[in-house]
Amino acid sequence: MPALIEIERLTKRFGSFTAVDDVSFTVDRGEVVGFLGPNGAGKSTTMKMLAGFVTPSAGTARVCGHDVVDEPVAVKRCLGYLPEGAPTYPEMSVLGFLRFVARVRGYRGSEAEDRVARAMRLTSLEGVRLQPIETLSKGFKRRVGLAQALLHDPPALVMDEPTDGLDPNQKHEVRELIRAMAPEKAIVISTHILEEVDAVCTRAVIIARGRVVVDATPRALEAPGRTLDEVFRELTLGGARAPEPAAAEAA
Numbered sequence: 001m002p003a004l005i006e007i008e009r010l011t012k013r014f015g016s017f018t019a020v021d022d023v024s025f026t027v028d029r030g031e032v033v034g035f036l037g038p039n040g041a042g043k044s045t046t047m048k049m050l051a052g053f054v055t056p057s058a059g060t061a062r063v064c065g066h067d068v069v070d071e072p073v074a075v076k077r078c079l080g081y082l083p084e085g086a087p088t089y090p091e092m093s094v095l096g097f098l099r100f101v102a103r104v105r106g107y108r109g110s111e112a113e114d115r116v117a118r119a120m121r122l123t124s125l126e127g128v129r130l131q132p133i134e135t136l137s138k139g140f141k142r143r144v145g146l147a148q149a150l151l152h153d154p155p156a157l158v159m160d161e162p163t164d165g166l167d168p169n170q171k172h173e174v175r176e177l178i179r180a181m182a183p184e185k186a187i188v189i190s191t192h193i194l195e196e197v198d199a200v201c202t203r204a205v206i207i208a209r210g211r212v213v214v215d216a217t218p219r220a221l222e223a224p225g226r227t228l229d230e231v232f233r234e235l236t237l238g239g240a241r242a243p244e245p246a247a248a249e250a251a
């Protein structure tokens with residue numbers, strides 16, 4: 001049976017700048033892949049291609065067997081996507097926004113209400129349910145993003161820095177949530193926090209300058225006697241890069 005998430009030679013060029021360069025990896029049910037890399041390595045762009053927000057320049061990606069370019073609606077049905085930053089519609093209340101998401105996803109009546117309630121429960125949002133999103137702290141906004149990604153209980157989850165902006169207790173809660181969901185789902189999380197990889201990931205894919213430089217279990221990476229931090233620096237030195245100004249304008 002094919003993996004729930006399949007990425008094959010995926011490439012994204014912005015003008016003459018190649019942000020994602022021939023990236024391939026798969027994620028099976030039960031796996032939590034930590035997608036790591038320095039700033040500008042191409043993590044968000046890869047995730048946006050998986051979620052259908054950016055069109056690949058070359059290569060393919062499939063979610064639950066559906067091609068992200070040819071079958072975008074089928075992909076969105078089986079994928080939960082947490083983008084970087086905060087959810088849109090800042091003037092909506094948490095409850096109003098999640099009801100809206102439920103409606104867009106085709107749920108009505110008690111099923112919609114049950115799904116909204118479950119998503120708020122999983123992300124501990126009940127206490128702020130009537131508050132406009134724009135008045136929430138960064139950590140709570142992040143949780144609203146997480147709630148919308150989980151609302152339809154998708155088999156595949158792609159989360160761009162899910163614990164960004166959360167305090168240590170909230171980070172712990174979100175990691176626990178990811179761990180609890182993991183057996184049933186294929187999960188990709190991007191992160192800068194290497195301890196997060198140890199805490200929740202079954203595999204680490206490290207990307208640098210748009211290319212995959214490692215795809216291994218955290219345990220294999222650390223052996224013998226090296227920390228993940230050391231491995232990360234060794235593999236990604238050369239670090240951040242920026243597109244040529246002309247390329248950025250062409251995008």
Ligand SMILES: Nc1ncnc2c1ncn2[C@@H]1O[C@H](COP(=O)(O)OP(=O)(O)OP(=O)(O)O)[C@@H](O)[C@H]1O
Pocket residue numbers: 014019037038039040041042043044045046241242243247248249251
């Ligand atoms: N629309 C765009 N036009 C031009 N360049 C872009 C565009 N989107 C991203 N890039 C460039 O592509 C490269 C990869 O960006 P991306 O956001 O995928 O990196 P990242 O690994 O997610 O970084 P970070 O860890 O800082 O979030 C960066 O150099 C970025 O400036």
